[in-house]
Amino acid sequence: MDGKVAVLIPCYNEAITIAKVVDDFRRVLPEADIYVYDNNSSDGTAEIAREHGAIVVREPRQGKGNVVRSMFRDVEADYYVMVDGDDTYPAEAAPALIAPLAAGEADMTVGDRLSNGTYGEENDRAFHGFGNDLVRWLIRRIYGFAFEDVMTGYRAFTRAFVKTMPVLSAGFQIETEISIHAVDKRWRIADVPIDYRDRPEGSESKLSTFGDGAKVLMAIGALFKDYRPLAFFSWIALVFIALGLVVGVPVVAEFFATGLVPRLPSTVLAVALVFCGVLSLASGAILDTVAKADRRQWELKVYEVLEQQRRNQA
Structure with a gap:
């Protein structure tokens, strides 16, 4: 594969897992630049990531959408892999996510946790699965495209996709916004099945099931109004x-x-x-x-x- 790869890891208080995540991606993608964007962590996440060889950038505006906006603006590469810092996604799947991009077959690849059943087996938050299914159904009804997994935090993009993506969301609506943007702008999308593992003991999700879920639904309505x-x-x-x-x-x-x-x-x-x-x-x-x-x-x-x-x- 020709081209520079950047691994983008948005983080907020992931001291328990960030070292393993950085080490895993350095092992699987030794030529890639690994960026950890720290979003006001108070547990030493940034220091740990830096010690393990990541390029650490601080993003003071709270919210995952704000972090992704800065990542897309700042980082220069040919291919981008975006992954959460909670060690729920395997670094070994990164080459499979990049391959369709490098072959010119896709502009965005989506790490699909649902098709092989690992998300259902590992995730014990029932409403998260329901919310994912609801968002998938709405996008299918409104835009006519069926994502296998729309809320996954593991994706890969081409440079053209990243540098023309207008990030408007501030929080966890970012995955929905990226997905709808890709469908509306007719980017080529490929689902890549991946294994999913739940967070290790002591690591807590920052996602509010009902609060962030309501924001996601509002984002779908707002983007529907803007795009169509x-x-x-x-x-x-x-x-x-x-x-x-x-x-x-x-x-x-x-x-x-x-x-x-x-x-x-x-x-x-x-x-x-x-x-x-x-x-x-x-x-x-x-x-x-x-x-x-x-x-x-x-x-x-x-x-x-x-x-x-x-x-x-x-």
């Missing part, structure tokens, strides 16, 4: 118009029967609801034009990054 505004606002328009018809049809029927409109408030409400529906549809059409213009600019940016990469390789 016509579809988003069409659903809102349908709701308003349906409510308007429910309120207005009896008024119209009474008018045809008697020639009178005795329920004026109902009439005004029905007209207002239908008007809101039409306004929502018009807003979606306008924003859809804006989104398509943004997509064109993004495509040109991808060409620029690819051309720069070719010049650097030459």
Whole structure:
């Protein structure tokens, strides 16, 4: 495989596991640069990672999304492997994640914990699995793409993907944002089955099942609005118009029967609801034009990054 590889490890209080994670990736990918971005850890994570040969960078803005944003901006490489610092993902799977990228078959590979059943066997947090399934179902229904595992923290990317990825999330919504961005921008995606192991004793997850789960669902809605505004606002328009018809049809029927409109408030409400529906549809059409213009600019940016990469390789 030709090309420089960077291993990106976002960390917050992972002193128990970070040494093993860094050592494992140094063994499996000896030519790679290993970056540990420390997110205000108070347990010595940064010092341990540095002692084991990692390039340590501090990110003061709290949240995994903020860490990933800095990683994508700062680090220069041809291929990027992003993995959590909790020692739940095997370093031995990294070459399999990079291989489709190096072969030109994918732009993002996803470490799939679910297909081989290891996540179900090792993970004892039932709602985490349910949340993953819910997010997968929503993405499949909205975007028509079926991820095997959308919430995994083990992925690999090409340089073009990383350098054109606009990271907006601040927290654990980042995996969902990356996944939806990849589908919306029609990047080539490959699922790579991996083994999963639960955290070792004493290591605790920073993910709040319900709090972060709610943020993920809100992020899906916000990205749906941003990426596909016509579809988003069409659903809102349908709701308003349906409510308007429910309120207005009896008024119209009474008018045809008697020639009178005795329920004026109902009439005004029905007209207002239908008007809101039409306004929502018009807003979606306008924003859809804006989104398509943004997509064109993004495509040109991808060409620029690819051309720069070719010049650097030459």
